[in-house]
């Protein structure tokens with residue numbers, strides 16, 4: 001028998017936690033199940049036992065947003081410390097500043113351009129015959145020309161995604177700006193910061209409500225849905241359907257941990273853009289918490305590969321064939337009653353944390369509104385297609 005006031009949320013990452021909180025505050029009873037032994041999904045943080053450093057266990061997560069509502073929301077549940085993300089990149093045995101900015105351009109071309117000169121120079125490098133870029137490579141060539149593309153993007157992208165940049169959507173490149181100033185902040189958003197006690201503490205605080213029951217180490221079983229008025233699914237979209245149309249492709253990451261004394265690389269993230277270096281980046285976690293003091297340091301060397309059935313999915317690939325399969329799953333989902341799909345895995349989209357929170361808030365409110373009005377609830381708050 002469906003309990004009219006009980007909702008089941010599968011997954012205790014950002015999406016699941018935010019929906020749980022909104023529904024609990026609206027008076028519903030919420031059961032959150034999580035297969036892993038911690039909340040926070042892939043933004044989980046924990047203290048490294050050996051060094052005491054707060055580690056981003058599943059790779060670097062930096063909170064940045066232009067959404068004042070989302071910024072206010074996260075600040076309700078955690079103290080955020082000022083943090084500006086800067087990324088360095090190695091290519092051909094030299095170190096450069098990312099994202100591409102005036103320093104990078106002057107370093108690469110051995111010049112002393114001022115902003116307008118650099119803009120004109122890069123425009124002259126760009127391949128102007130590409131009017132409407134159809135993929136990542138064309139987008140890069142049209143934006144910055146071959147030299148910058150080959151130095152910073154070609155090898156890294158091949159390693160990160162396991163395919164030729166020509167096979168990838170242009171949208172991935174649009175995550176990174178080209179700047180004609182010495183502003184080397186990785187993100188341009190007005191609100192940026194790092195939760196002082198880590199992301200897991202933030203998610204725990206969101207979930208800390210008397211009407212929320214959290215069960216860790218509890219994988220979903222279909223029988224669980226029968227007792228709930230509605231299910232919010234934040235696992236992989238194809239997993240809800242038992243992968244019966246085939247598997248959507250994901251990239252997973254492997255981290256090789258190592259420690260040292262002092263400061264090993266001098267920054268939080270160093271990218272390795274050459275194709276013949278097998279890792280994509282090295283993260284030195286203590287630089288995410290510059291207000292802390294640690295004699296030891298811990299680093300993760302990161303490599304990407306295709307996710308197998310037992311691997312943790314990190315990045316939806318969204319190649320042409322994945323998009324076709326995605327379309328079939330989206331049609332299936334639209335015909336499924338009683339389930340909403342959300343988050344990076346549930347909608348198979350490359351979402352940042354702030355967008356994830358915004359969509360979870362909107363999705364919870366839309367569901368509550370539809371329920372009050374006795375309307376049918378759609379499977380997606382935002383179409384994944």
Ligand code: UDP
Nearest residue numbers: 089152153154156157160172173175271273
């Ligand atoms: N990218 C690259 N070289 C770099 C950094 C990024 O080619 O040094 C490309 C790559 O395809 C990557 C994408 O830009 O997947 C987005 O980069 P971002 O730093 O946003 O990746 P994330 O931190 O989400 O893994």
